[in-house]
Amino acid sequence: MKKLQNENGFTLLETLFSFVIFLIIVSISTSSLSGFVHRNHQYESLNRLEWDNFIKEVQKEANKSIGHTIYSEMLVFEDIYHVQISYRKYATIIRRQKLNTGHEIVLQNVSSLIFKRNGKQKILVKVVDQNGVSYEKNVRLFTDQN
Secondary structure, three states: OHHHHOOOOOOHHHHHHHHHHHHHHHHHHHHHHHHHHHHHHHOOOOOHHHHHHHHHHHHHHHHHOOEEEEOOOEEEEEOOOOOEEEEEEEOOEEEEEEOOEEEEEEEEOEEEEEEEEOOOOEEEEEEEEOOOOEEEEEEEOOOOOO
16 A cells, blocks of 8 residues: 555556647647638638629719729729729739828739720729639729720
8 A cells, every 4th residue: 555655646658648639639730720721722812792892882983983094903083073082903902092092992812903994984894813713894984084
């Protein structure tokens, strides 16, 4: 009895058992981490809801504008108060600016942006996301300005 009461510390079997449990936890967490990294890579694509909202916002600006100017990577509307509102790409975002001050992010994860006249009353908006997927939509104009 005296011998059993004087033992201090862990036996080799207890140490091996805790080491096995530790290895199981580490293997599960690394597989979860690789899945998390893969899901984050997919987020570099464009969010479809953000795309729809962006097009609706551009169409709303086109509806209330009295003039517009189209550049290859920038679109500028002028409202009835002669206030300019522009849409342009900056790094990986598309931003909206009013009076060339500040900005509002309207679309993220963008690789390229092209505005192009498509007929007399339409502007083609083409966006390519960071995964290479292309999105296109025509915005109808209500002004005859070039």
